[in-house]
Amino acid sequence: MIHYLRNSILIWLLAFLSAEGSIAQQYAKMSPHLRQMTHARTRAKGAQKRMVMLVRGEESALSPYCVAHQGDLHLCYLSVDEAIALSGKPEVDYLQATPSEARPCLDTLTQIVGIDKIWQGIDLPQAYTGKGVLVGVPDCGIEYAHPVFQDEHDGHLRIVRAWDALELPENPQLDSISTFPLGRLYTDAEAILKKHHSSDSEYMTHGTITTAIAAGASAGTPYRGVAYDADIYSTAELSTGNVNMFDEATQKLFTEELRLLSFTNIFSYADSVGEPCVVNYSLGDSQDMTDADAAFDEYLSRLLKPGHIIVASVGNAGKEYRYMSKPRGTESVGACITSNLPSAIINISADKPLTLRFTNYSLDEPVSYDFALDMSVTDKSSPSGLPWYDYSEDLTLNEMFGVTVSIYSGCDGFDKTRAGYDIFLNFPDKRMPERNQLTVEVIGQEADAEIFIQRGQLKPFTKGNVFMAGAEQGYGSLLSPGCLPSVIGVGATSHRINWTRFDGKVRTYSMPSPHGERADFSSVGPSLHGFVKPDVVAPGVAVVSALNSVYFNANKDNILDRVVRVDAFSDGSEHQWVVDCGTSLSAPVVAGIIALWLQADPTLTTERVREIFAKTCRRDDSMLSLPTSEPGVWPNNECGYGEIDAYRGLLEVLNLPENIPSLNMRQLTEAVVMPAVDGNISVVFEAPVPHAVTCNVYALDGKLLCRDIIEPGTDKKTLQMQGTTGVVVVQLEGMGSTLCRL
Numbered sequence: 001m002i003h004y005l006r007n008s009i010l011i012w013l014l015a016f017l018s019a020e021g022s023i024a025q026q027y028a029k030m031s032p033h034l035r036q037m038t039h040a041r042t043r044a045k046g047a048q049k050r051m052v053m054l055v056r057g058e059e060s061a062l063s064p065y066c067v068a069h070q071g072d073l074h075l076c077y078l079s080v081d082e083a084i085a086l087s088g089k090p091e092v093d094y095l096q097a098t099p100s101e102a103r104p105c106l107d108t109l110t111q112i113v114g115i116d117k118i119w120q121g122i123d124l125p126q127a128y129t130g131k132g133v134l135v136g137v138p139d140c141g142i143e144y145a146h147p148v149f150q151d152e153h154d155g156h157l158r159i160v161r162a163w164d165a166l167e168l169p170e171n172p173q174l175d176s177i178s179t180f181p182l183g184r185l186y187t188d189a190e191a192i193l194k195k196h197h198s199s200d201s202e203y204m205t206h207g208t209i210t211t212a213i214a215a216g217a218s219a220g221t222p223y224r225g226v227a228y229d230a231d232i233y234s235t236a237e238l239s240t241g242n243v244n245m246f247d248e249a250t251q252k253l254f255t256e257e258l259r260l261l262s263f264t265n266i267f268s269y270a271d272s273v274g275e276p277c278v279v280n281y282s283l284g285d286s287q288d289m290t291d292a293d294a295a296f297d298e299y300l301s302r303l304l305k306p307g308h309i310i311v312a313s314v315g316n317a318g319k320e321y322r323y324m325s326k327p328r329g330t331e332s333v334g335a336c337i338t339s340n341l342p343s344a345i346i347n348i349s350a351d352k353p354l355t356l357r358f359t360n361y362s363l364d365e366p367v368s369y370d371f372a373l374d375m376s377v378t379d380k381s382s383p384s385g386l387p388w389y390d391y392s393e394d395l396t397l398n399e400m401f402g403v404t405v406s407i408y409s410g411c412d413g414f415d416k417t418r419a420g421y422d423i424f425l426n427f428p429d430k431r432m433p434e435r436n437q438l439t440v441e442v443i444g445q446e447a448d449a450e451i452f453i454q455r456g457q458l459k460p461f462t463k464g465n466v467f468m469a470g471a472e473q474g475y476g477s478l479l480s481p482g483c484l485p486s487v488i489g490v491g492a493t494s495h496r497i498n499w500t501r502f503d504g505k506v507r508t509y510s511m512p513s514p515h516g517e518r519a520d521f522s523s524v525g526p527s528l529h530g531f532v533k534p535d536v537v538a539p540g541v542a543v544v545s546a547l548n549s550v551y552f553n554a555n556k557d558n559i560l561d562r563v564v565r566v567d568a569f570s571d572g573s574e575h576q577w578v579v580d581c582g583t584s585l586s587a588p589v590v591a592g593i594i595a596l597w598l599q600a601d602p603t604l605t606t607e608r609v610r611e612i613f614a615k616t617c618r619r620d621d622s623m624l625s626l627p628t629s630e631p632g633v634w635p636n637n638e639c640g641y642g643e644i645d646a647y648r649g650l651l652e653v654l655n656l657p658e659n660i661p662s663l664n665m666r667q668l669t670e671a672v673v674m675p676a677v678d679g680n681i682s683v684v685f686e687a688p689v690p691h692a693v694t695c696n697v698y699a700l701d702g703k704l705l706c707r708d709i710i711e712p713g714t715d716k717k718t719l720q721m722q723g724t725t726g727v728v729v730v731q732l733e734g735m736g737s738t739l740c741r742l
Contacts, residue, residue, distance in 0.1 A: 342426065600654055
């Protein structure tokens with residue numbers, strides 16, 4: 001009796017307090033930002049100012065505040081206190097307030113490409129968050145202990161492996177055969193947290209940013225990554241940003257093949273724990289015309305079985321001139337060579353002999369030097385004596401500012417019917433002459449050829465009656481491996497150009513109109529071997545992500561103006577969030593989305609992902625900015641198949657509406673469905689079912705695998721699956737549906 005009275009008094013007291021507005025708020029009816037504001041209100045002092053909010057509810061309850069409405073959606077002018085009071089009314093279903101500025105954060109990004117609907121499970125069998133998927137990220141400057149890499153539910157570290165290839169002894173040696181020949185592999189959470197960050201974190205923060213975008217949790221901020229429940233495999237690698245950590249001899253230990261080993265180890269671990277895996281690679285290097293890229297791609301192709309996918313950024317050289325095309329019937333094309341590096345590489349693919357001409361126009365009388373590019377791929381011969389799959393003798397051209405030229409010749413790495421030439425230019429003063437008077441021409445009316453430059457640019461050239469305008473802006477500016485057929489290459493779109501610093505100052509990026517065009521810096525295809533790249537584009541302008549705090553503390557003065565938020569955590573640590581741009585940011589967006597798709601179908605292949613892009617990407621000719629892009633042609637070398645749509649893509653992955661017409665697309669919340677130890681399915685209800693429930697189990701192709709009737713009063717049921725494996729759809733009529741992996 002005393003227990004009954006105590007409960008009755010408590011219920012009455014709660015009702016009274018609710019009526020007074022003290023604890024009336026119902027957080028389930030509020031958007032995340034509004035929930036944060038109501039929580040902050042408990043600590044705030046002073047009057048509450050009103051703001052426009054979007055409210056779903058009945059007009060009778062909202063008319064005193066409504067300034068406009070469309071049906072049951074009302075724009076209301078409310079203070080936080082008034083919103084709290086309205087949340088307690090049964091006539092009001094939902095209240096939403098968004099920060100007043102167009103904040104360039106992942107919350108905004110996720111709405112643009114439809115990720116938020118996947119997290120919420122809207123019209124889906126379940127919500128998708130990346131659970132049970134491995135996201136691999138080889139990168140630089142990774143802070144393992146950053147709160148975004150902890151689970152949002154129980155706080156465990158989601159970085160399951162960390163290979164720090166940069167953690168070297170004083171005198172590093174490759175003295176044993178190992179799948180981890182350099183550095184150290186960390187395999188348990190305690191050791192990873194104790195390590196805290198990769199060895200290059202004082203120099204780099206890139207890996208923290210990209211990993212957090214692909215798979216970071218929110219850590220109490222609006223900046224949640226895409227697949228925030230996924231496991232993470234982190235590897236720290238050498239790059240131009242951290243190379244000064246080591247002397248020249250040590251730098252040579254880090255080869256491009258170490259990257260392949262990194263991919264291999266990530267996929268191997270994924271297989272060992274039975275998880276599908278997507279690798280995000282937001283680094284890149286120069287393309288290769290003859291051998292290396294072809295071998296690299298072949299190795300990757302063998303790694304990429306179903307459930308193994310690699311995503312890579314294509315680079316940020318979209319405003320540079322790096323490409324010339326010489327069609328058959330055109331006598332020559334040419335341009336000026338510029339470079340701020342000590343060398344340049346010119347790559348040429350041709351089906352017939354050519355003449356390569358360098359000219360110095362800085363002299364009173366221009367001086368030219370010709371090279372015959374006359375390799376025959378049929379009999380591997382050259383009338384001029386070019387060696388096959390070897391370098392020509394270095395030749396110093398004193399009349400060309402002392403430039404040294406060497407030519408490597410062989411087959412085009414991906415098209416054995418064409419000759420490929422890698423022409424290496426080295427400058428004696430460790431930089432290109434400032435007068436920019438050195439031109440390159442490719443001559444030969446019968447030949448079809450493509451010309452690329454790396455570590456430099458090709459600029460239009462005019463002097464007297466000489467006019468060379470063969471260079472095309474943007475084209476051919478891709479990085480490897482994003483240029484390879486086996487890899488999903490990702491470019492960037494622009495949606496946000498303004499952002500707000502943590503001190504409240506508004507900053508603006510100089511970018512194109514924020515309506516989803518290709519960002520002007522985003523590199524453009526074709527690849528050296530004629531492949532259409534990128535495959536897809538995603539937001540990559542003014543995106544906010546987690547910052548490596550070690551880097552921040554070492555470089556505070558240089559990074560402070562890009563910090564948008566600083567948070568202190570219960571363990572005494574302080575962490576920052578920063579705004580950034582680049583295809584390095586758009587690639588992990590795509591990788592995270594593919595992780596969500598892999599959760600739905602762990603057997604996805606790279607080819608299948610491209611098919612999904614072809615059917616579901618946003619394609620609008622207004623996205624294209626280069627004058628030579630042909631309207632209506634998709635994929636193309638600016639945007640590939642278009643801008644990724646995560647939600648439409650997931651519907652294509654599931655293909656449920658057509659295959660299972662009777663499927664209830666409501667997410668199942670009244671029961672838990674899980675694999676049983678004997679290979680069957682266990683269904684556990686929150687409470688005994690009050691009436692009979694029909695349970696159907698479907699394969700993803702729509703085939704009915706099992707049908708059972710769950711009797712009234714049942715709180716647990718085992719469904720006999722008779723050795724079925726893979727992902728199945730479990731439907732409880734009248735209750736909802738979910739997926740289960742057997």
